[in-house]
Amino acid sequence: AQRVFSGIQPSGVPHLGNYIGAIRNWVQLQKTCGNNVMYSIVDLHALTVHQAPLLLKRNIKNMTVCLLACGIDPKQSIVFQQSQVPEHCELMWLLSCQTPNGWLNKMTQWKSKGATDNKSFVNIGLYAYPILMAADILLYKATHIPVGADQLQHLELTCDIAHTFNSRYGVEFFPKPQPLLSEGKNQRIMSLRNPLQKMSKSDNQEMARIDITDTPDQVHNKIRKAVTDCTSAVTFEPEERPGVSNLVSMYSALSGKTTDEVVEDFTGKETVELKDGLTQVIISYLKPIQEKIIELEEDEGHIEQILTDGARRARERASVTIRGAKELLGIN
Numbered sequence: 164a165q166r167v168f169s170g171i172q173p174s175g176v177p178h179l180g181n182y183i184g185a186i187r188n189w190v191q192l193q194k195t196c197g198n199n200v201m202y203s204i205v206d207l208h209a210l211t212v213h214q215a216p217l218l219l220k221r222n223i224k225n226m227t228v229c230l231l232a233c234g235i236d237p238k239q240s241i242v243f244q245q246s247q248v249p250e251h252c253e254l255m256w257l258l259s260c261q262t263p264n265g266w267l268n269k270m271t272q273w274k275s276k277g278a279t280d281n282k283s284f285v286n287i288g289l290y291a292y293p294i295l296m297a298a299d300i301l302l303y304k305a306t307h308i309p310v311g312a313d314q315l316q317h318l319e320l321t322c323d324i325a326h327t328f329n330s331r332y333g334v335e336f337f338p339k340p341q342p343l344l345s346e347g348k349n350q351r352i353m354s355l356r357n358p359l360q361k362m363s364k365s366d367n368q369e370m371a372r373i374d375i376t377d378t379p380d381q382v383h384n385k386i387r388k389a390v391t392d393c394t395s396a397v398t399f400e401p402e403e404r405p406g407v408s409n410l411v412s413m414y415s416a417l418s419g420k421t422t423d424e425v426v427e428d429f430t431g432k433e434t435v436e437l438k439d440g441l442t443q444v445i446i447s448y449l450k451p452i453q454e455k456i457i458e459l460e461e462d463e464g465h466i467e468q469i470l471t472d473g474a475r476r477a478r479e480r481a482s483v484t485i486r487g488a489k490e491l492l493g494i495n
């Protein structure tokens with residue numbers, strides 16, 4: 164059976180990159196994978212860069228609300244907060260002892276995040292983050308991991324760690340997890356301010372991303388100011404014209420049209436018209452999600468209950484894996 168696991172950091176509100184690259188896929192998988200679907204709000208990962216405590220607390224709630232509003236159904240999926248399942252940290256230690264430093268040195272994310280965040284420094288947590296991610300996945304022996312393309316390197320590392328563990332202890336204890344990219348494509352939504360960087364929650368320029376909670380005015384303003392180039396025609400050439408192509412990608416992802424169809428629709432028109440069209444597409448796409456958010460926000464007790472139930476169900480599964488791993492290591 165397929166076992167699905169994925170996570171999102173409560174480092175802000177989800178943006179269109181998170182939605183298109185991951186969350187939308189998560190919703191679909193609930194239909195095909197029955198009750199073998201787990202989505203975690205990975206607060207321990209968020210701690211790798213400085214988070215104001217009260218804001219973090221609020222972001223954990225908000226993220227839960229947003230996931231539900233996007234269509235994650237706690238009756239079909241286990242939705243939980245990572246830190247409420249202490250086995251994540253426990254397995255991380257066991258896996259850390261199987262992971263050569265050299266593998267972590269090759270990871271690109273800690274270098275870029277460490278460099279851009281001025282309130283933090285490159286701490287051990289940021290460096291070791293991929294081992295915690297491996298633990299998240301392997302704790303549930305997950306087989307299918309719906310993530311955005313930015314996480315592929317970390318997923319390969321997870322496979323390497325699983326393989327090392329299995330071959331050292333002589334059994335196929337951890338299955339090899341495989342990525343599920345959104346519609347099989349390399350869908351990476353780029354920053355609206357710098358189309359060579361991915362859109363990120365932790366980017367301190369708010370204008371660089373569209374949050375799913377943005378008002379129509381904010382969407383309008385951000386798209387209008389999105390960096391393009393000095394050619395006014397609408398084309399899809401991610402290498403040569405990353406800015407315009409990113410707008411075409413978003414248009415395509417939210418309208419269900421292919422990028423070719425979008426380009427065709429805008430032949431003879433200019434990028435401003437593409438921007439206007441995209442603004443409308445985003446606003447109407449987000450409307451029902453935002454209505455649902457308002458509805459869910461009224462019942463905080465309900466959100467807490469979902470996280471409590473989720474943690475309990477996740478722990479039942481996690482404890483089985485920990486017991487098995489300890490047995491193999493000789494410490495049970």
Ligand code: ATP
Pocket residue numbers: 169170171172173174180181182183184185309310311312313314350351352353361362363364365366
């Ligand atoms: P942070 O800046 O705090 O790392 P983030 O925006 O990168 O936040 P994550 O919580 O790290 O978001 O990732 C959640 C999921 O969204 C992951 O599966 C990740 O691959 C996906 N994702 C993140 N950014 C993008 C993007 N720009 N395009 C497509 N998918 C993305």
Ligand code: MG
Pocket residue numbers: none
């Ligand atoms: Mg990220």
